Amino acid sequence: MKSANDRREGDVEYEFGIPIPGRILPEDQWARTALKKLPPEGPIDWAQVFGRTAPLILDIGCGNGRFTLASAIRRPEFDHVGIDILPVVIRYATRRANQRGLWNVRFAVCGGHEFLDRYIAPHSVQEIHVYHPQPYKDPRKQHKRLLSPEFLALVFRSLFPDGLFVLQTDNAAYWRYVRPLMDKFFNFHDQEGPWPDMPEGRTRREIYARLKGLPVFRGYGTPRTDLSDTQAMELAKQLPPPVFSAAEKADPLAVAGRPRRSTARSFRQKRAEKWRKRRNS
């Protein structure tokens, strides 16, 4: 298999057998999508960064950037910024966006909370997407969880009044914690099943989770109109912090909000048969 560095013009790349959107262009058409150094102070003037005025989409904790790439190709009239706290994933994302000539994309290394707090002007963003935030199963690391009431208040503050917040996770405990909070800040709806624009999965983690048979919890919403920024910040202080056990064993048969069905036994039986067959072959 080719490494990311051996890719050639015209190549389509795959991840878990599913193509990564776009094709590698001739080198003279590559873009420069890395935001290498963020200023000490914000907010950032995105019109200056992109050289045009266009509605802005953020992908927070973007990982290898699959959603951002796909959305930027499908919606060239929007500017996209993907951020992640981990430099190595941003290097992958940046290389792919560069090779696809995506001038409407930038990637930066930054924490999600700091990014919204420091670099995003109030009510200046059209869409904010968070896919599969790290659940941090180790209780010693739970303070690192992104989805806190304060973070949701920052999302609320960053979005235009008709802006869109999209959230999904495959961690049932994280969803149980965050789902009631979503209604406090947003007119929030559950999305049943995969997103129609990317039925095989919007992100690497979604594709992986589905291959593993994990349930995926999805939802979207617009900021509540009966809440001001100050009220949202005050409300955040009264809501519970993200302190819960995320380490429960994932139940591949559990579907959001529904009890386990009695097919559990037949699932186990099928799996046992599979193993027996494999052993005997």
Ligand SMILES: C[S@@+](CC[C@H](N)C(=O)[O-])C[C@H]1O[C@@H](n2cnc3c(N)ncnc32)[C@H](O)[C@@H]1O
């Ligand atoms: C499970 S991965 C999901 C990546 C991608 N969104 C996907 O669905 O494939 C979680 C990502 O969140 C990043 N992350 C963790 N804490 C973060 C934070 N505070 N701010 C921004 N990114 C964070 C991790 O580095 C990791 O890339």
